[in-house]
Amino acid sequence: MSSLLQADEASALLAAAIRGELPDERGRFGPFGGRYVPETLVPAFERLEAGVREHLHDPRFQAEFRKELHEWVGRPTALTFAPRLSKRWGAEVWLKREDLAHTGAHKINNAIGQAILAKRLGAKRIIAETGAGQHGVASAAACARVGLPCSVYMGSVDMERQAPNVDRMLRLGAEVVAVESGDKTLRAAIDEALRTWVTDPEGIYYLLGSAVGAHPYPYLVRELQSVIGEEARQQMIDLAGGLPDVAFACVGGGSNAIGLFYPLLGDDIELIGVEAGGTGDGLGQNAATLATGTPGVLQGSYTIILQDDDGQVQETHSISAGLDYSGVGPEHALLQATGRVTYISAQDDEALEALEELCASEGILTALETSHAFAAARDYARQHPGARILIGNSGRGDKDMPTLTKYPARIRNHASA
Amino acid sequence: MQAHERISAAIVAANDSGRPGLVPFITAGYPKPADFITTLKAIAAMGDVVELGIPFSDPMADGMTIQRSSFEALRQGVSLKWIFDQLDSASGEIKAPLVMMSYLNPLLAFGYDELADRALAAGVCGFIVPDLPFEESGDFRAALESKGLGLIQLVTPATPEERLRTLCDASRGFVYAVTITGITGGDAGLPADLTDYLDKVASISSLPVCAGFGIRTADDVAAVGKHAAGAIVGSALVEVLEGGDDPQPYLRSLIGQ
Numbered sequence: 325m326s327s328l329l330q331a332d333e334a335s336a337l338l339a340a341a342i343r344g345e346l347p348d349e350r351g352r353f354g355p356f357g358g359r360y361v362p363e364t365l366v367p368a369f370e371r372l373e374a375g376v377r378e379h380l381h382d383p384r385f386q387a388e389f390r391k392e393l394h395e396w397v398g399r400p401t402a403l404t405f406a407p408r409l410s411k412r413w414g415a416e417v418w419l420k421r422e423d424l425a426h427t428g429a430h431k432i433n434n435a436i437g438q439a440i441l442a443k444r445l446g447a448k449r450i451i452a453e454t455g456a457g458q459h460g461v462a463s464a465a466a467c468a469r470v471g472l473p474c475s476v477y478m479g480s481v482d483m484e485r486q487a488p489n490v491d492r493m494l495r496l497g498a499e500v501v502a503v504e505s506g507d508k509t510l511r512a513a514i515d516e517a518l519r520t521w522v523t524d525p526e527g528i529y530y531l532l533g534s535a536v537g538a539h540p541y542p543y544l545v546r547e548l549q550s551v552i553g554e555e556a557r558q559q560m561i562d563l564a565g566g567l568p569d570v571a572f573a574c575v576g577g578g579s580n581a582i583g584l585f586y587p588l589l590g591d592d593i594e595l596i597g598v599e600a601g602g603t604g605d606g607l608g609q610n611a612a613t614l615a616t617g618t619p620g621v622l623q624g625s626y627t628i629i630l631q632d633d634d635g636q637v638q639e640t641h642s643i644s645a646g647l648d649y650s651g652v653g654p655e656h657a658l659l660q661a662t663g664r665v666t667y668i669s670a671q672d673d674e675a676l677e678a679l680e681e682l683c684a685s686e687g688i689l690t691a692l693e694t695s696h697a698f699a700a701a702r703d704y705a706r707q708h709p710g711a712r713i714l715i716g717n718s719g720r721g722d723k724d725m726p727t728l729t730k731y732p733a734r735i736r737n738h739a740s741a
Numbered sequence: 742m743q744a745h746e747r748i749s750a751a752i753v754a755a756n757d758s759g760r761p762g763l764v765p766f767i768t769a770g771y772p773k774p775a776d777f778i779t780t781l782k783a784i785a786a787m788g789d790v791v792e793l794g795i796p797f798s799d800p801m802a803d804g805m806t807i808q809r810s811s812f813e814a815l816r817q818g819v820s821l822k823w824i825f826d827q828l829d830s831a832s833g834e835i836k837a838p839l840v841m842m843s844y845l846n847p848l849l850a851f852g853y854d855e856l857a858d859r860a861l862a863a864g865v866c867g868f869i870v871p872d873l874p875f876e877e878s879g880d881f882r883a884a885l886e887s888k889g890l891g892l893i894q895l896v897t898p899a900t901p902e903e904r905l906r907t908l909c910d911a912s913r914g915f916v917y918a919v920t921i922t923g924i925t926g927g928d929a930g931l932p933a934d935l936t937d938y939l940d941k942v943a944s945i946s947s948l949p950v951c952a953g954f955g956i957r958t959a960d961d962v963a964a965v966g967k968h969a970a971g972a973i974v975g976s977a978l979v980e981v982l983e984g985g986d987d988p989q990p991y992l993r994s995l996i997g998q
Contacts, residue, residue: 350876358877359874359876359877360845360873360877361872361874362871363871363874363894363896363900363908364802364919364922364923366900366904367900367901367904368899505805505808505812506808506812511799515799515800519801519802519924522922523922523923523924525899525922620849621845621872622799622846623801624872629846631846631850634820634821635797635821635846635849635850635851636797636798636847637798637799638798
């Protein structure tokens with residue numbers, strides 16, 4: 325996609341991104357981003373933007389946020405060396421353990437940050453969308469923590485494949501609203517959450533879970549998730565003795581990836597985002613938005629999307645609900661266009677295989693989303709022997725058990741060993 | 742007369758004949774693509790301006806009725822290209838000015854310049870783009886204005902007064918006053934404080950103001966007609982069409998005929 329920008333424009337934009345100057349005052353990451361929302365929501369977005377400007381970098385907000393990250397989320401999360409995986413791959417593999425964060429994924433960083441913000445902005449209730457259910461669970465927990473009612477919109481297809489998370493949300497006090505319209509997955513859930521927000525733009529705070537949508541969400545979510553990369557960078561220096569050669573993260577909307585990558589943009593580290601390759605390259609068989617998509621406007625942002633020639637957004641397929649999305653955050657679109665981050669994909673079966681390998685060699689059941697990053701990292705290690713690899717282990721795989729049980733576990737007999 | 746001025750003139754002409762302007766909305770190609778032009782002619786014979794919905798995969802400002810019609814039209818292969826081809830084939834037979842309601846992405850994919858050319862040729866006089874706020878609309882507005890086409894701005898009860906002035910000033914054809922804080926297809930009735938809001942928009946706008954969202958009955962049309970120049974009827978009409986009924990008696994009933 326580098327043809328979207330001239331070479332000099334690309335390098336100027338990348339430099340601006342590294343200096344922390346993006347998005348600009350119009351919410352743009354170069355050509356990408358912006359705010360394409362219904363008129364009813366324009367004042368709500370303006371209030372949100374003003375609220376973010378007032379609070380996000382205010383020392384009192386930051387103190388409360390950091391305290392909650394430490395005492396309630398359990399940060400900093402560990403950086404774990406993976407000795408057996410390193411040996412198998414012929415590389416040096418380090419894992420940033422977001423799976424150890426409260427509620428089991430990186431989503432909680434953003435959820436608690438926005439819940440604190442919502443409280444400060446005087447919201448009466450919170451709505452959220454969810455795909456894999458991790459953001460729904462994180463939102464339910466964060467809302468309970470700050471004392472605000474929470475309604476989670478979830479596609480009915482996702483409710484079925486992530487049933488344990490539905491139950492967790494309910495127990496954490498959230499209302500779970502089944503979305504039967506559209507593709508009945510994450511994209512339809514976002515549409516429905518936006519429709520609900522339109523009914524009460526002053527009372528409702530929309531806690532968006534990924535670095536997507538209209539300005540200021542891609543910025544807000546990146547700022548709240550950057551703790552991942554900030555910690556990982558320092559931990560690599562402290563524990564591994566230096567920065568990695570390469571960092572991998574899975575990309576659906578792209579919140580864990582931007583959280584890991586953003587603090588590393590200025591370093592001499594290769595950055596690789598891994599999308600869901602599904603079952604193949606055909607339209608509708610995957611969710612590899614950056615690899616196969618084209619520029620367009622989806623859900624408030626000008627970004628790369630999966631669409632047909634008529635501009636109709638296409639349905640996606642991935643074994644992992646959290647990557648099953650037809651768009652991607654606008655900052656990723658820029659990072660691809662500037663060439664700073666490379667985006668590739670891993671297919672369903674490769675992700676499953678990687679999940680098995682990580683379980684058996686390191687005792688970590690990772691999320692199906694995250695497994696895509698492992699599959700790509702393993703291929704990279706084959707071509708780059710001895711490389712020092714950092715993988716964003718964005719979430720735990722317990723919530724994937726309903727999917728995994730369709731692929732029976734190997735039965736072992738250890739008595740004879 | 743520029744294309745967008747035809748829209749204003751049609752509403753004013755209705756007002757001059759002693760009734761509010763009627764702006765029926767249909768989703769193009771729904772319920773049956775084969776009946777599109779027949780249905781459009783029947784609607785256009787009753788409506789002063791006709792709003793033509795372009796189906797989209799993610800109609801985020803629309804309720805269940807328009808969503809359903811949009812998805813079904815897409816399933817049956819309706820596209821913007823197809824709609825223009827159909828309109829071209831009916832060229833000259835539809836007198837009422839047409840306004841296209843589309844989310845931005847199908848328009849982006851079509852290309853703004855070709856879109857403006859084909860719209861003008863097909864009798865389309867203006868566009869309503871629910872996910873294109875004024876701040877993002879510069880390129881699209883320029884492409885339309887070069888052909889005399891209008892970009893109709895929506896205002897809502899949540900719009901602050903200063904912004905209301907900006908939007909009324911920028912609008913062409915008419916000002917679309919959304920009656921409720923919500924999505925299309927509401928059946929909760931019109932809000933009690935609607936008259937103050939519509940009076941305020943009308944006092945600011947130099948163009949006719951048409952009210953839309955949640956207008957279903959002759960009483961609704963009469964109520965908004967006292968404070969706005971026209972009434973837009975969408976979901977309720979789409980429901981008549983999907984029930985297989987003749988839309989003309991319904992539309993006639995709305996203006997007390």
